[in-house]
Amino acid sequence: xxxxxxxxxxxxxxxxxxxxxxxxxxxxxxxxxxxxxxxxxxxxxxxxxxxxxxxxxxxxxxxxxxxxxxxxxxxxxxxxxxxxxxxxxxxxxxxxxxxxxxxxxxxxxxxxxxxxxxxxxxxxxxxxxxxxxxxxxxxxxxxxxxxxxxxxxxxxxxxxxxxxxxxxxxxxxxxxxxxxxxxxxxxxxxxxxxxxxxxxxxxxxxxxxxxxxxxxxxxxxxxxxxxxxxxxxxxxxxxxxxxxxxxxxxxxxxxxxxxxxxxxxxxxxxxxxxxxxxxxxxxxxxxxxxxxxxxxxxxxxxxxxxxxxxxxxxxxxxxxxxxxxxxxxxxxxxxxxxxxxxxxxxxxxxxxxxxxxxxxxxxxxxxxxxxxxxxxxxxxxxxxxxxxxxxxxxxxxxxxxxxxxxxxxxxxxxxxxxxxxxxxxxxxxxxxxxxxxxxxxxxxxxxxxxxxxxxxxxxxxxxxxxxxxxxxxxxxxxxxxxxxxxxxxxxxxxxxxxxxxxxxxxxxxxxxxxxxxxxxxxxxxxxxxxxx
Amino acid sequence: xxxxxxxxxxxxxxxxxxxxxxxxxxxxxxxxxxxxxxxxxxxxxxxxxxxxxxxxxxxxxxxxxxxxxxxxxxxxxxxxxxxxxxxxxxxxxxxxxxxxxxxxxxxxxxxxxxxxxxxxxxxxxxxxxxxxxxxxxxxxxxxxxxxxxxxxxxxxxxxxxxxxxxxxxxxxxxxxxxxxxxxxxxxxxxxxxxxxxxxxxxxxxxxxxxxxxxxxxxxxxxxxxxxxxxxxxxxxxxxxxxxxxxxxxxxxxxxxxxxxxxxxxxxxxxxxxxxxxxxxxxxxxxxxxxxxxxxxxxxxxxxxxxxxxxxxxxxxxxxxxxxxxxxxxxxxxxxxxxxxxxxxxxxxxxxxxxxxxxxxxxxxxxxxxxxxxxxxxxx
Numbered sequence: 001x002x003x004x005x006x007x008x009x010x011x012x013x014x015x016x017x018x019x020x021x022x023x024x025x026x027x028x029x030x031x032x033x034x035x036x037x038x039x040x041x042x043x044x045x046x047x048x049x050x051x052x053x054x055x056x057x058x059x060x061x062x063x064x065x066x067x068x069x070x071x072x073x074x075x076x077x078x079x080x081x082x083x084x085x086x087x088x089x090x091x092x093x094x095x096x097x098x099x100x101x102x103x104x105x106x107x108x109x110x111x112x113x114x115x116x117x118x119x120x121x122x123x124x125x126x127x128x129x130x131x132x133x134x135x136x137x138x139x140x141x142x143x144x145x146x147x148x149x150x151x152x153x154x155x156x157x158x159x160x161x162x163x164x165x166x167x168x169x170x171x172x173x174x175x176x177x178x179x180x181x182x183x184x185x186x187x188x189x190x191x192x193x194x195x196x197x198x199x200x201x202x203x204x205x206x207x208x209x210x211x212x213x214x215x216x217x218x219x220x221x222x223x224x225x226x227x228x229x230x231x232x233x234x235x236x237x238x239x240x241x242x243x244x245x246x247x248x249x250x251x252x253x254x255x256x257x258x259x260x261x262x263x264x265x266x267x268x269x270x271x272x273x274x275x276x277x278x279x280x281x282x283x284x285x286x287x288x289x290x291x292x293x294x295x296x297x298x299x300x301x302x303x304x305x306x307x308x309x310x311x312x313x314x315x316x317x318x319x320x321x322x323x324x325x326x327x328x329x330x331x332x333x334x335x336x337x338x339x340x341x342x343x344x345x346x347x348x349x350x351x352x353x354x355x356x357x358x359x360x361x362x363x364x365x366x367x368x369x370x371x372x373x374x375x376x377x378x379x380x381x382x383x384x385x386x387x388x389x390x391x392x393x394x395x396x397x398x399x400x401x402x403x404x405x406x407x408x409x410x411x412x413x414x415x416x417x418x419x420x421x422x423x424x425x426x427x428x429x430x431x432x433x434x435x436x437x438x439x440x441x442x443x444x445x446x447x448x449x450x451x452x453x454x455x456x457x458x459x460x461x462x463x464x465x466x467x468x469x470x471x472x473x474x475x476x477x478x479x480x481x482x483x484x485x486x487x488x489x490x491x492x493x494x495x496x497x498x499x500x501x502x503x504x505x506x507x508x509x510x511x512x513x514x515x516x517x518x519x520x521x522x523x524x525x526x527x528x529x530x531x532x
Numbered sequence: 533x534x535x536x537x538x539x540x541x542x543x544x545x546x547x548x549x550x551x552x553x554x555x556x557x558x559x560x561x562x563x564x565x566x567x568x569x570x571x572x573x574x575x576x577x578x579x580x581x582x583x584x585x586x587x588x589x590x591x592x593x594x595x596x597x598x599x600x601x602x603x604x605x606x607x608x609x610x611x612x613x614x615x616x617x618x619x620x621x622x623x624x625x626x627x628x629x630x631x632x633x634x635x636x637x638x639x640x641x642x643x644x645x646x647x648x649x650x651x652x653x654x655x656x657x658x659x660x661x662x663x664x665x666x667x668x669x670x671x672x673x674x675x676x677x678x679x680x681x682x683x684x685x686x687x688x689x690x691x692x693x694x695x696x697x698x699x700x701x702x703x704x705x706x707x708x709x710x711x712x713x714x715x716x717x718x719x720x721x722x723x724x725x726x727x728x729x730x731x732x733x734x735x736x737x738x739x740x741x742x743x744x745x746x747x748x749x750x751x752x753x754x755x756x757x758x759x760x761x762x763x764x765x766x767x768x769x770x771x772x773x774x775x776x777x778x779x780x781x782x783x784x785x786x787x788x789x790x791x792x793x794x795x796x797x798x799x800x801x802x803x804x805x806x807x808x809x810x811x812x813x814x815x816x817x818x819x820x821x822x823x824x825x826x827x828x829x830x831x832x833x834x835x836x837x838x839x840x841x842x843x844x845x846x847x848x849x850x851x852x853x854x855x856x857x858x859x860x861x862x863x864x865x866x867x868x869x870x871x872x873x874x875x876x877x878x879x880x881x882x883x884x885x886x887x888x889x890x891x892x893x894x895x896x897x898x899x900x901x902x903x904x905x906x907x908x909x910x911x
Contacts (some may be wrong), residue, residue, distance in 0.1 A: 060692040060699075062684060068766045068836060134835040141763045147740060148723040148765060151865060153835065235741020241724060242739060275599075276607040284617055306726060307737045308744035311643045315636060322628045326621060333620045336592050343607040344600045354596070358589060365581035372631065374638040375574045377734035378559055381726060381761040446556035447730045449761040452769030454684060456700050457693050458556055501607075 015515045023118070026110035028095045029513060031117050033412070035092025036405070038120055040481070042084030043398075045128070047474055049077035054436075054470035057463050060455055070453035071139035072131065078142035082259065083166045084124055086393065089401045090262040091116075091173045094201045097408065098177060100506035100513060101195045101530070103186025103522045108179035116172035123165035130155035141451060143252070144219065146233040146244050150226050157227075160219045167212040174205035186505070188524035192286070195504055195530040196279065199286050200265030203293045207254045207261070210297070215251035218244060242307050249300035257296045259393060261289060263360075263400030264331060267353045269504070269530065270407050271335050274350035275342030276501035281334040282531045288327035288334075295324050305376045314373045321371035325364065332361055347499070348422035352403030355430050356396060363391030366441065381451075384444025390437045395430075402429070402480065409487050410494030414512030417487035425483060428476040435469030504530035560730045563752045563777070567733025569638055577631060584627070642734065645747040648715030650708065656718070656725025656738035656760065658867060659767030659824065663706050666717075670790045673872045676770045677701040678819055684770065685828070700757045703820065705774035709783035710750050718744045722867065723765065729758035729775050737762055750777040766836075767824055801875045801899045807883070810896060814884025817877045821869065822885075830889040837865070841889035852895060855882055856905040870906065875899035 015021065025031055052073050056064050065073070095113065099106055107113045130137040135153025138144070144159070152159065181202050185194070221232040222244070231237025233244045272279045279285065301309060301317040309317075335357050344350070366388040370379050379385060409417050439462040444450075448459045455463065494511040508528055509517045522528075561571040599605045655662040660675040676684075680699050683690045692698040708714055718727045718738040728735030732748045735758075750756075758773040778786070805813075819828075822840075826832050830841035845851045845858065859878055862868035869878065879897040886895045 061688075061690075062686040066686060066766075066833070067769065068833070071763065071766065071768070074763075136835070139765070145724060145763075148763065151723070151765065235739075241741065276601070278609070278611040280611050280613075281617055282611065306735055307739065308742065311639065314639060318635065318639070319632060322632060325628055326624050329624045330617070330621060332588065333616075336588065336595065337613075337616070338611075339592065340595050340599065341605070341608045341610075342595075342599050343605045344596065345602070346600075354592075357592070361585070361588070365585060368581060368628075368631075369574070369577045372573065372577060372635045374635055374642055375570055375577065377642075377736075378570055378574065378730065380735060442557045445559045447560070447758070449728070449759045449769075451763040452759070454692075454699060454769050456698050457696065460693065462556070 024114065026106070026114055027515065028099050028107045028110070028113065029412075029515065031107075031113050032092045032094075032096030034117050035088045035095055038117070039085050039089035039092055040484075042080050042088065042124065044477070046077050046080035046085055047477065049073045049080065050470060051474050053077065054467040056453055057455070058467040059464060060457050060460050062454055065453070067453045068136055068139055071141075071451065072137035074451050075138050075140060075142050076127065076131065079127060079162075080124070081393075082142070082255070083163075083170075084120070086259050086397050086401070087170060088120060090201075090204070090259070091170075093197075093262065093266070093401070093404055093408075094173075094177055096412065097506060098180060098198055098201060099184070100411075100509065100517060101198050101504055102181060102184065102189060103505050103518045103524065104180060104184035105516065105518050107176050108184055109176045112172050113176055116169045116176065119165050119169040119172075123162045123169065126158045126165070127162035130158045133158075143245075143248060144222065145248075146222060146225065146241055149222060157223065160223045163219050164216055167216045170208050171212050174208035177201050177205045178209075186518065186521040186524055189529070192283065193529050193531055195265075196268035196282070196285055196289075197262070197265035200261040200268075200289055203289050204258050204261045207258050207293055207296065211251040211254040211258070214247060215255075218247040218251065221247075242304070245304050245307060246300065249303045250297070252303065253300045254293070254296045256389075256392075257293060259397045260360075261293065263356065263397045264289060266400045266404040266407075267335060267356050270349045270353040270403055271338050271357075272530070273407075273499050273501045273503070274347060274353075275339050275344050277338060277342040279334070279531060280337035280340075281330070284330055285334055288330045291327040292324060295320060295327070299324065302371055302373075302376070305373050306380050318371060318373040322368065324371075325368050328364055332357060332364075343501075345500075347406075347419060348417070348426055349403045349407035351423065351426045352399050352406065355426070356399045356403065359391055359395035359399065359430075359433075363388055363396055366391065379444060381449055382444035383440040383448045383450055386450050387437050387440035387444060390440070394437070395433050399429075399433075405484065407499075408506075409484070410498035411506060411509075411511050411513055413488045413491075414494050414510075415487050415491035416494050416498070417483055417491065421479065421483050421486075425476060425479045428479070429473060432469050432473035432476055436466055436473050437469070439463075439466045439469075503528070562731040562733045563750050563754065563756065564731070564733055564748045565751070566638075566642055566748070567731060569641075570733045573634060573638055576634070580627060580631065642746075645715050645745045648713045648747055650712060651715040651717065652706065652708070653717040653719065653743075654706075654727050654738065656720035656722075656727065656764065656771075658722050658765055658865075659760070659771040661702075661706075661727070661760075661771065661773060662721075662872070665787070668787055668791075670787065670794070671871075672704045672706075672790070674702045674704045674706065674774070675820060676772060677703055681770070681819070681823060697757075699770065700759075700772050700774070702772055702774045705755070705776045707776045707778060707783060707786050708750065709780045710753050710777045712780065713747055713749050716746050716748065718746065724762050725760045725764045725771070726762035727758070727773060728761045729756050729773055731756040731758075732775070735761050750775075753777050753779060770824065797874050797876070801903060803876075804898055805876070805879065805883075805896070807887075807896050810880045810883040811887060813876070814880035814882070815888070817873065817881040818884050818888075821873070822881065825865075830885070830891075840885050841891060846885050846891050847893060849893070849895070852882075852886075852897070853905060853908075855886070856897070856902060860902070860905060875902040875906075878902045 133154045138152050138155050138159040140149040224230040225232055231239040233239050233241050268279055299321045302321045370376050406422055443459055443462050496510050497507045498511055559571055559574050561568050651666045653664040660673055662673050664671050683692050718736045720738040720740045725738040726735050727738055736744045736746050754777055756775045760771040825837040826840050832839040840846050845855050860870035876899045879899045879902050882897045886893045
């Protein structure tokens with residue numbers, strides 16, 4: 001307890017005040033908070049675009065927007081949600097929790113940490129400003145396939161530079177996490193004792209460093225194709241439009257796991273806590289995460305089965321894709337075995353974690369179906385795919401992130417959130433998300449292509465149901481903001497160990513966590529660790 | 533080549549879901565041997581994951597109900613079991629291999645386009661399909677039907693719910709014979725499109741500079757509808773595909789008709805048009821080809837598609853030839869219509885654009901001028 005007293009003592013000594021505290025911050029907790037607030041803001045910006053999309057699709061015919069604007073909403077919604085909401089939320093959690101979980105005083109590279117955050121608002125200012133430009137925002141889909149993307153108007157260079165900035169920000173964040181975890185663990189904490197959340201973030205960071213420069217290369221080639229007369233992707237100039245897709249998805253598939261792996265880590269922290277039982281198969285969890293990450297570099301062409309790959313290529317990518325089901329299955333079984341013969345309670349974080357396991361697995365099932373090449377020829381680019389990736393990203397990644405916020409909110413604010421409201425938020429979100437996305441499986445199987453602003457009347461019923469689910473989901477998230485603000489302002493005092501079954505170094509510091517923690521490394525005893 | 537267990541599963545389990553297919557819940561079985569096998573493969577996988585889901589979630593829910601603190605459950609301490617970990621690695625691997633084997637066989641079968649009787653090249657163009665019957669020297673362009681285009685306008689005041697084939701009809705369907713191996717090549721002129729008719733069992737990207745080949749044997753006569761499935765810009769949702777499968781005799785008769793039409797079109801190039809017939813014909817062509825971008829009132833879309841009403845090019849006499857060039861050869865986002873429209877059509881639509889919406893130039897363009905314009909330009 002001596003460390004605690006010292007931390008509190010330092011608290012009022014070094015904390016800068018006012019705007020300076022946020023703009024020049026090098027404190028991992030403040031930067032984490034900035035990331036989380038930014039992510040939540042972008043979640044609502046991207047969400048507003050989703051509402052426009054669902055409003056237009058509410059019934060057949062064009063009611064609200066013209067097709068070009070619709071396409072730009074589809075495009076920017078994806079970019080905002082991926083790069084603005086889910087990734088920054090993950091980095092925000094990493095900033096807040098990794099130093100606390102490994103007993104480090106801060107991130108290894110605090111000034112770079114500041115920079116990697118403050119790049120984001122500028123990058124999104126560039127991207128979102130395009131909506132108001134001549135010719136509108138980018139409208140070729142977030143995948144930016146040429147030649148279509150080269151038809152973008154004034155928005156084009158803004159799109160490319162925004163992607164460059166986002167990449168730079170993420171790479172800096174990833175380097176920081178790797179440097180922190182490898183150099184700043186408290187003495188006595190071996191790699192195989194780290195919480196799984198830390199492990200998943202180390203692996204995610206390597207994915208980021210390996211894949212984002214590839215994306216940067218691809219979009220730079222687009223830029224030179226458009227303005228400097230190269231023809232990397234123009235068949236007329238001896239180039240190859242499909243080459244872009246190979247490069248893009250070589251980034252794009254690992255990107256999927258960049259969004260998903262931190263969610264795996266979060267759930268691996270929450271489920272043991274509320275089962276009051278250690279995580280089952282810790283080592284196999286680490287190995288499964290690493291295998292998924294490695295395999296993710298060998299499956300990119302399953303996004304491109306219909307471009308006309310040679311059959312040997314299609315078979316290879318089909319087998320590799322199906323293989324991912326094995327380590328993913330191991331993870332799901334491990335979470336179940338953790339719950340098995342535990343002593344479970346179902347506070348909001350646990351509810352989100354369980355919903356994650358079920359709904360992410362449903363997304364995994366449709367993923368397995370999509371991986372089977374001959375059948376993918378029917379599913380590809382239909383609403384079946386839209387349903388699939390929203391199950392893994394919304395009811396998967398976003399649910400896990402929301403669970404994480406509820407789980408660590410007492411540690412961040414020093415107050416317990418309103419449990420009753422949290423549960424209402426959970427149930428409304430879960431029901432709405434399923435009403436929103438489950439019918440999209442049927443739409444896709446019945447033949448509705450994705451990225452269309454209008455459709456035949458045979459798709460009318462399910463689209464209306466889906467839109468109603470969408471509006472309900474959107475409205476429900478306002479409740480989330482209310483709960484978080486209410487908790488930040490007051491509420492029942494949170495104990496240092498905010499949850500009965502919680503283990504891990506973050507629970508050894510008081511709630512709220514003081515501005516500076518672990519200035520002298522903690523003495524590690526096995527029972528303090530999440531995975532001792 | 534269905535195995536016994538697949539047949540058995542199909543009989544016992546698939547029946548209720550097959551019935552639901554009418555409600556637009558499930559994938560179509562299609563009308564080709566391949567599409568039926570794809571459907572079976574889809575159902576097999578769907579049932580495998582459903583059964584796994586029921587088992588896994590069943591165990592989980594059992595645990596959630598029984599191992600809860602409120603029921604007095606005490607937490608055990610176990611966190612390893614090499615045996616179960618090996619089992620739940622091996623069993624999924626075995627299931628995946630069991631799925632991969634039929635999938636591989638099917639894929640190999642789909643890849644074999646040899647010995648096709650008829651070859652058709654489908655070319656995606658923003659936003660229509662061009663079909664070349666390579667053995668017959670026949671070309672046809674297939675665009676969204678006029679009724680859908682009208683209803684699809686934002687302030688059309690018409691209810692799409694009253695139009696059954698809304699966004700699914702075209703002016704010129706692709707006509708093919710049944711029970712014949714068709715080789716369908718896909719490519720594109722401008723951006724990437726994708727050609728998909730669910731009843732044929734596959735979709736394939738149409739990529740500029742590339743030619744993909746696919747095949748189908750349609751077993752039942754009928755009309756089968758699909759869409760472009762790769763985002764290709766503003767009109768992506770408005771380029772349907774209609775395949776009309778007819779008997780071999782009807783197909784051959786249709787081919788003869790098309791050839792006769794082609795001759796007639798060639799002859800009409802020599803005739804002299806009057807203003808009234810030019811405006812009437814030109815409006816039809818405009819509605820079909822130009823309206824989507826330049827809009828019904830000729831005002832275009834600011835920032836994206838220029839206005840024709842009151843524009844320099846449509847008003848000034850000295851720009852007449854440039855006006856024709858734009859239509860024949862295209863410019864930037866404006867596609868080239870030279871291959872698609874006859875001299876008469878280009879002449880009438882040009883006349884229309886120079887005299888509609890207050891562009892009262894009085895210019896009357898004749899097919900001969902179009903023929904000249906085609907020769908002059910060497911772009």
